[in-house]
Amino acid sequence: MSLKDKLVTSFLAFENQTDIDSPIHEIRVEAIKEFEEKGFPSKKEESWKYTSLNSVTKEDYSVFPKKEYALEYKDVKPYLIHDIESYKIIFIDGKYSSHLSETTHDKIDVCILSSALAKAKYNDRVMSYFNKITNKDSLTSLNTAFSSEGAFIHIPKGTVVEKPIQIINFVTGHESALMLQPRNLIIVDDNAQLQVIERHQSLTDNAVLTNVVSEVFAGNNAVIDWYKIQNDKQNASLIDHTFIDQKRDSNCSVHTFTFGGKLVRNNLNFFQNGTHVESTLKGVTIIGEKQHVDHNTLVHHIEPNCESHQDYKGIFNDRSTGVFNGKVVVEKEAQKTNAFQANNNILISDKATVNTKPQLEIFADDVKCSHGCTIGQLDENALFYMQSRGIPVKEAKALLMYAFANNVLESVRIPEIKQRVKSLIANKLGVNIGFDL
Amino acid sequence: MLKINNLHASVEDKEILKGVNLEVKPGEVHAIMGPNGSGKSTLSSVIAGKEEYEVSEGEILFENENIDELSAEERAHKGVFLSFQYPVEIPGVSVTNFMKTAINESRKAKGLDEMPAKDMLKLIKEKSELLEIDRKFLSRSLNEGFSGGEKKRNEIFQMAMLEPKLAILDETDSGLDIDALRIVANGVNKLKNENNAVVVITHYQRLLDHIVPDFVHVLYNGKIVKSGTKELAFELEEKGYDWIKEEVNK
Numbered sequence: 001m002s003l004k005d006k007l008v009t010s011f012l013a014f015e016n017q018t019d020i021d022s023p024i025h026e027i028r029v030e031a032i033k034e035f036e037e038k039g040f041p042s043k044k045e046e047s048w049k050y051t052s053l054n055s056v057t058k059e060d061y062s063v064f065p066k067k068e069y070a071l072e073y074k075d076v077k078p079y080l081i082h083d084i085e086s087y088k089i090i091f092i093d094g095k096y097s098s099h100l101s102e103t104t105h106d107k108i109d110v111c112i113l114s115s116a117l118a119k120a121k122y123n124d125r126v127m128s129y130f131n132k133i134t135n136k137d138s139l140t141s142l143n144t145a146f147s148s149e150g151a152f153i154h155i156p157k158g159t160v161v162e163k164p165i166q167i168i169n170f171v172t173g174h175e176s177a178l179m180l181q182p183r184n185l186i187i188v189d190d191n192a193q194l195q196v197i198e199r200h201q202s203l204t205d206n207a208v209l210t211n212v213v214s215e216v217f218a219g220n221n222a223v224i225d226w227y228k229i230q231n232d233k234q235n236a237s238l239i240d241h242t243f244i245d246q247k248r249d250s251n252c253s254v255h256t257f258t259f260g261g262k263l264v265r266n267n268l269n270f271f272q273n274g275t276h277v278e279s280t281l282k283g284v285t286i287i288g289e290k291q292h293v294d295h296n297t298l299v300h301h302i303e304p305n306c307e308s309h310q311d312y313k314g315i316f317n318d319r320s321t322g323v324f325n326g327k328v329v330v331e332k333e334a335q336k337t338n339a340f341q342a343n344n345n346i347l348i349s350d351k352a353t354v355n356t357k358p359q360l361e362i363f364a365d366d367v368k369c370s371h372g373c374t375i376g377q378l379d380e381n382a383l384f385y386m387q388s389r390g391i392p393v394k395e396a397k398a399l400l401m402y403a404f405a406n407n408v409l410e411s412v413r414i415p416e417i418k419q420r421v422k423s424l425i426a427n428k429l430g431v432n433i434g435f436d437l
Numbered sequence: 438m439l440k441i442n443n444l445h446a447s448v449e450d451k452e453i454l455k456g457v458n459l460e461v462k463p464g465e466v467h468a469i470m471g472p473n474g475s476g477k478s479t480l481s482s483v484i485a486g487k488e489e490y491e492v493s494e495g496e497i498l499f500e501n502e503n504i505d506e507l508s509a510e511e512r513a514h515k516g517v518f519l520s521f522q523y524p525v526e527i528p529g530v531s532v533t534n535f536m537k538t539a540i541n542e543s544r545k546a547k548g549l550d551e552m553p554a555k556d557m558l559k560l561i562k563e564k565s566e567l568l569e570i571d572r573k574f575l576s577r578s579l580n581e582g583f584s585g586g587e588k589k590r591n592e593i594f595q596m597a598m599l600e601p602k603l604a605i606l607d608e609t610d611s612g613l614d615i616d617a618l619r620i621v622a623n624g625v626n627k628l629k630n631e632n633n634a635v636v637v638i639t640h641y642q643r644l645l646d647h648i649v650p651d652f653v654h655v656l657y658n659g660k661i662v663k664s665g666t667k668e669l670a671f672e673l674e675e676k677g678y679d680w681i682k683e684e685v686n687k
Binding site: 382384387388390400404 | 535
């Protein structure tokens with residue numbers, strides 16, 4: 001049976017087992033129909049031209065969580081940003097782990113979607129936001145159909161959350177192949193501020209396919225910083241769909257750091273539904289072997305006087321492949337838009353490939369939009385210069401690559417994350433230098 | 438210290454050095470002069486170990502060891518330093534951290550521990566004062582947006598930090614105003630002692646007023662065609678290179 005058929009036929013069992021009476025039952029039923037109709041995207045679709053899911057959909061996944069497994073703190077500690085205070089929402093094989101999590105209902109709600117769906121006092125809020133800004137593409141619909149668990153965060157008006165929130169999905173490997181559909185709903189009201197760290201981490205080499213959807217709502221003048229740390233095992237794949245709705249004067253940023261995983265596809269969508277909105281999309285991708293990473297971004301400028309900044313850096317070794325597909329739409333009303341997009345890549349191996357495609361659709365006439373993409377190699381003269389000062393070639397290359405990616409790190413507002421990403425980069429490049437540049 | 442025997446080197450199958458002989462002893466200052474395209478920069482790059490140059494014949498001995506097979510960094514660890522004619526801009530790496538990495542990698546290669554941060558700061562302070570370098574300058578990205586003079590001063594600052602046995606200064610005087618020239622030359626002279634050696638590669642005699650050579654060589658068409666004392670430099674300054682060319686082509 002194909003994975004698609006398996007998912008469609010499992011849907012009834014899934015709802016029966018979890019919560020057939022859920023307020024989102026109708027939405028799920030619609031969504032599974034949508035998925036059944038469309039199926040997994042193929043390379044014939046323009047936005048999937050360079051990314052084939054064949055290698056990940058051929059596994060015989062267990063398609064929704066059945067059992068609960070426990071992990072000890074020491075097993076997961078290396079994957080947490082543990083040197084700072086934080087809230088933690090941790091899932092193990094798709095099931096919430098209250099043991100490892102640190103949630104709260106004190107002034108803010110940092111909890112889980114299943115409990116928000118089950119409790120009457122959250123129902124109205126959930127129903128007025130859930131599935132409101134998602135695309136109706138097949139994979140998002142698939143997630144919607146199987147959505148039952150994930151992070152639910154509500155930050156009321158004017159509240160600045162002092163501690164970042166870590167949302168982490170661990171996979172234990174008890175299932176020989178596991179497919180997960182985490183669903184996060186984040187609502188940040190007017191003048192409130194939030195920082196999120198998101199990670200999907202398998203602990204074994206068993207196959208994993210995560211199809212995650214996050215819906216994020218930023219109220220007037222809200223500030224949200226989101227950090228995605230993607231450094232998963234070689235047999236774990238991730239398809240991420242993040243939708244961010246921004247109201248007037250809000251400022252949202254997403255930094256995506258991708259070093260690991262078999263196949264990673266990031267669909268990052270920003271909708272600027274207010275004036276004077278600022279959106280920042282940044283990414284560092286460093287991959288090798290046969291890894292594949294695809295960044296598919298959309299910034300939809302709907303109202304006037306807004307800004308967007310996109311800066312993606314990629315370093316590709318061995319036979320790895322990268323895709324950057326960045327779309328900026330500027331509506332007719334969105335005058336005085338300032339949209340900037342850059343995608344710079346270094347190929348270290350002549351077998352590595354990058355496809356980069358900026359797409360600008362501009363209907364307003366008084367805007368500043370720029371885009372640029374480059375694909376190059378390391379500067380031989382710079383390497384010789386560094387070697388002539390006694391820096392070995394491997395370290396010199398690492399230093400150059402780090403320097404190349406460094407400006408993406410500058411806008412990271414949590415120093416411990418910056419530090420962690422630096423050590424992940426050093427690790428990925430196989431050098432033991434500090435990068436305290 | 439440095440002994441070059443019948444060195445032939447080519448790049449992309451074009452022979453540029455056609456049998457260079459040169460011996461530099463500890464404590465000496467040598468100047469290599471010559472018209473454009475004579476192979477001066479190639480010679481310095483070959484000694485420093487740039488990979489794109491192919492040594493087809495001859496040898497380079499450094500402290501009696503053939504260094505032809507050594508990488509650029511291994512030569513640096515042995516004490517060879519090249520001050521670049523065109524120092525490379527490296528955005529995102531500050532001068533200080535570049536130096537820290539360079540010094541600690543050299544120490545690692547010698548089996549030493551990293552230099553303690555306190556000692557490093559002291560060394561940086563001492564050497565930057567020698568080159569009259571402002572503290573703010575040290576936190577800037579290496580060579581990025583530096584003026585010609587700043588770049589060259591930064592090269593000699595790096596030399597001061599690394600304390601090489603053999604320093605090759607490739608056209609260090611080009612693009613320098615008189616003040617910068619004085620600072621750079623002063624730095625080199627202060628670093629000079631009986632155990633190290635300097636090879637100054639230059640087109641003009643100007644720098645040699647400040648860094649006084651023991652020997653002057655003329656490189657022309659890939660060979661050293663004439664050697665002498667510092668008076669030779671004056672003669673070249675006055676008469677140009679044509680008489681040398683004529684002498685050689687006779």
